Amino acid sequence: MFKFLVKRILWLIPVVLGVSVLIFTIMCFTPGDPARNALGADASQESIDEFNEKHGLNDPYLVRLGSFLKSTFPEFDLGTSYINGSSVSEQILSRLSYTLRITYIGILISIALGIPAGIIAATNQNTWKDSLSMVVSLFCASMPSFWFALLLVMFFALRLGWLPTVGVKSWTGYILPCVSIGIGGAASIARQTRSSMLEVIRQDYVTTAKAKGQSRSRIIWGHCLRNALIPVLTAIGGQMAVLVGSSLVCETIFSIPGIGSYLVTGVNQRDYPVVLGCVVILSLIFSLTMLCVDLMYAVVDPRFRNILKS
Amino acid sequence: MQSVKTSQKTVRKSQFGMVMKRLAKNKMAIVGLVIVIVLTLIAVLANLIIPYDYGYQDTGALLQAPCAAHLLGTDNLGRDILSRLIYGTRLSMKMGILSVLLAAALGTFFGSIAGYYGGIVDDIIMRFLDIYQSIPGLVMCVALAAVLGPGLNNSILAVGITTMSGYARMIRGSIMQVKGMEYIEAAMAINAGDRRIILKHIMPNAISPLIVQMTMGIGGAILMASTLSYIGLGAQAPMPEWGSMLAGGRSYMRDYGFIVIFPGLMIMTCVLAFNLLGDGLRDALDPRLKD
Numbered sequence: 030m031f032k033f034l035v036k037r038i039l040w041l042i043p044v045v046l047g048v049s050v051l052i053f054t055i056m057c058f059t060p061g062d063p064a065r066n067a068l069g070a071d072a073s074q075e076s077i078d079e080f081n082e083k084h085g086l087n088d089p090y091l092v093r094l095g096s097f098l099k100s101t102f103p104e105f106d107l108g109t110s111y112i113n114g115s116s117v118s119e120q121i122l123s124r125l126s127y128t129l130r131i132t133y134i135g136i137l138i139s140i141a142l143g144i145p146a147g148i149i150a151a152t153n154q155n156t157w158k159d160s161l162s163m164v165v166s167l168f169c170a171s172m173p174s175f176w177f178a179l180l181l182v183m184f185f186a187l188r189l190g191w192l193p194t195v196g197v198k199s200w201t202g203y204i205l206p207c208v209s210i211g212i213g214g215a216a217s218i219a220r221q222t223r224s225s226m227l228e229v230i231r232q233d234y235v236t237t238a239k240a241k242g243q244s245r246s247r248i249i250w251g252h253c254l255r256n257a258l259i260p261v262l263t264a265i266g267g268q269m270a271v272l273v274g275s276s277l278v279c280e281t282i283f284s285i286p287g288i289g290s291y292l293v294t295g296v297n298q299r300d301y302p303v304v305l306g307c308v309v310i311l312s313l314i315f316s317l318t319m320l321c322v323d324l325m326y327a328v329v330d331p332r333f334r335n336i337l338k339s
Numbered sequence: 340m341q342s343v344k345t346s347q348k349t350v351r352k353s354q355f356g357m358v359m360k361r362l363a364k365n366k367m368a369i370v371g372l373v374i375v376i377v378l379t380l381i382a383v384l385a386n387l388i389i390p391y392d393y394g395y396q397d398t399g400a401l402l403q404a405p406c407a408a409h410l411l412g413t414d415n416l417g418r419d420i421l422s423r424l425i426y427g428t429r430l431s432m433k434m435g436i437l438s439v440l441l442a443a444a445l446g447t448f449f450g451s452i453a454g455y456y457g458g459i460v461d462d463i464i465m466r467f468l469d470i471y472q473s474i475p476g477l478v479m480c481v482a483l484a485a486v487l488g489p490g491l492n493n494s495i496l497a498v499g500i501t502t503m504s505g506y507a508r509m510i511r512g513s514i515m516q517v518k519g520m521e522y523i524e525a526a527m528a529i530n531a532g533d534r535r536i537i538l539k540h541i542m543p544n545a546i547s548p549l550i551v552q553m554t555m556g557i558g559g560a561i562l563m564a565s566t567l568s569y570i571g572l573g574a575q576a577p578m579p580e581w582g583s584m585l586a587g588g589r590s591y592m593r594d595y596g597f598i599v600i601f602p603g604l605m606i607m608t609c610v611l612a613f614n615l616l617g618d619g620l621r622d623a624l625d626p627r628l629k630d
Contacts, residue, residue, distance in 0.1 A: 043466075043470070044469070044470055044473045047466075047467075047470030047473075048470055048473055048474055051470060051471070051474075052474075052482060055482070055483065055486055056482075056486055059486035059487065167611060167614065167615070168607065168611065170614065171558065171562075171607050171608075171610040171611035171614055172603075172606075172607045172610075173562055173565060173566065173569075173582075173585075173603060173606050173607070173610075175566060175569050175585070176585060176599070176602075176603030176606065176607070177603075179585065179589060179592060179599050179603070180599070180600070180603070182592075183592050183593070183596055183599070187592070187593045269475075270475040270476055271475070271476070271477075273475040273477075273478060274475045274476055274477025274478055274480075274566075275477065277477060277478065277481060277570070278477075278566055278569060278570060281570060292478070292481065293481070293570055295485075296481055296482075296484070296485040296570075296572065297570075297571060299485065301485075301486075304482055304485050307478075308474060308478055308479070308482050311474075311475060311478050312473050312474045312475065312478070315473060315474075315475050316473050319473075
C-alpha cells in the first residue's frame with residue numbers, strides 16, 4: 030500500500046511537468062503578439078521591444094521553457110502578469126481557498142444528492158420513483174451549469190432576496206455557486222449509482238443476506254452500496270474535472286475572487302502568464318483529487334488492498 | 340464468391356436491422372431521435388422559417404415580453420428572441436457536429452497508431468494522453484480558445500482538440516482487441532500495408548462504438564461551446580449563439596426573465612436529445628450494458 034502511495038504521488042511529478050510543458054508550448058507557438066495585446070495597438074516599437082526584452086520573449090523556445098520550468102518548480106514563481114505586473118503565484122495563492130471551497134462543497138453536494146437518488150432508483154426499479162429520479166437526473170445532466178446558476182440567482186437572489194447575488198462575504202454566498210455546479214455532477218453520480226447498484230442487487234450474496242433476514246437498510250448500505258461504490262468513485266473522479274471547469278464560469282457569474290475568475294480575466298486580457306499559471310494549478314488540484322479517489326478505491330474495496338499488497 | 344458476398348451482406352443487414360429494432364423499442368431514444376431530427380430541420384431551414392432577420396432591431400419593442408408579434412419576446416436591442424434561437428440552432432448544431440468530427444478524426448489518428456504499433460509508440464501516445472487528461476476539459480478548452488482567439492471556428496477547434504483523448508483511448512482499445520485475430524494475421528501475411536489493414540480491416544470493427552461515442556459527444560460539445568460563448572470566447576456578437584445570448588441577457592434577467600430562460604432551455608433540449616439518442620444507440624448496440 031505504501032509503495033502504491035509513493036508510486037502514485039511520484040506520478041504527479043511528470044504529470045505536472047508535462048502539463049506545464051504542454052501549455053507553455055501551446056502558448057509559445059500560437060500566433061499572436063503578447064506585447065501588442067498587453068500594451069495596446071498604439072504602442073510604440075520601442076516599448077514593444079522593451080516589453081519583449083523584459084519578459085524574455087525574444088529568446089528561443091527552449092531557453093524560455095527552461096527558465097519557466099526553473100522558476101516554476103523549485104521556487105513556485107509563475108512569473109508576473111503582463112497587464113499589471115503582479116505576481117501570478119501570489120495572486121493564485123490568495124485565491125486558492127475560494128476555488129477549493131467552491132469545488133469541494135460542490136462535489137459534496139453532488140455526492141449527497143446523487144448517491145441517495147441512485148439508490149432510490151435502483152431499489153425501486155421500474156416504479157415511478159425510479160423513473161422520476163432518472164428523468165430529473167437526465168435533465169440536470171443536460172443543463173448548462175451557468176444557466177442553472179443564472180436561474181438560481183434570478184429566483185433566490187433577485188426575486189426572493191433570500192441569498193446574495195454575488196460575492197462570498199458570508200457562508201450564504203457559497204450556497205448558490207456550490208449548488209449550481211454540484212447539480213450536474215449529482216445527476217451523473219445518480220445514474221452511475223443506479224446502474225452499479227442494479228448489478229450488485231442481483232448477486233447471490235444479496236439474496237443470501239435477505240434470506241438470513243437482515244434489515245433492508247443493512248442490505249442496501251452494507252452489502253450493495255459498498256460493492257457498487259467502485260464505479261461510483263470513478264464517476265466522482267470524472268465529475269471533479271467537470272466541476273473544476275464549471276467553477277471558472279461560476280466564479281465569474283458570482284464575482285468570486287477564485288482561480289477560475291482569475292483565469293477568465295487572464296484569457297480576456299490575453300495575459301499568458303496568468304493563463305499558464307492558472308491552468309497548471311487547476312490541473313494540479315484535479316490530479317491531487319484523482320489521487321485521493323485512487324486511494325479511496327483501496328479504502329472501499331478490500332480486494333484492491335490485496336492486489337496492491339501482492 | 341458471389342454467395343459469400345451475399346451472405347455477408349445479409350448478416351450485416353440483419354445486425355443493422357436488429358440494432359434498429361432494439362432502438363425503436365427504446366421510447367426515450369426515439370424521443371431523442373425525434374428532437375434531433377426536428378432540430379436538424381430547424382437548423383437547415385433556419386433562413387426560411389425565421390419570422391425576422393436575427394439582427395433586425397425593432398426599436399419600438401425593446402425588452403418586449405412574449406406576444407403575438409414576438410412569440411418569445413425581444414432582447415434589449417429589440418431583436419426577436421425566437422428568430423435568434425432558430426438561427427442559433429444552426430450555429431450550435433454546426434459547432435457540436437464539427438467539433439465532434441474533428442475530435443473523432445484526431446482521436447482515431449492517434450488511437451489507431453498507438454493501438455496498431457504498440458510498444459514505445461503506444462507508450463508515448465498514452466503517456467501524452469494521460470498528461471492531456473490531467474487538464475480538466477473546460478480549462479483546457481478555455482486555454483486553447485485563449486491562444487486561438489475568440490470566434491466560432493476557433494471554438495470548434497478548441498472543443499475538438501480538447502475532447503479528442505476519449506476517442507483516441509476508445510479506438511486504441513478496439514484495435515488492440517482485434518489486432519491479434521487471425522484475419523489480421525492473414526492480411527499481414529498477404530503483405531497488406533499498415534494503412535490498408537487499419538482502414539479496411541480494423542476500423543470497421545471500431546465504427547459502432549465510435550458512432551455511439553460521437554452521438555453522445557455532440558451534446559457535451561454543444562455544452563462546452565456554449566460555455567465558451569458565454570465567457571466571450573466563442574461566437575461573437577451579433578451572432579445569435581445560445582451561450583452568448585445568455586451572456587447578453589444577464590443584465591436584464593431581474594425584470595425580463597424570458598431573455599435567459601429560452602436560450603438555456605434550447606441548450607438543455609439539444610444536449611438532452613443527443614444524450615438520449617446516444618444512450619439508446621449504446622444500449623441497442625450492446626444490450627448487456629442496459630441496466
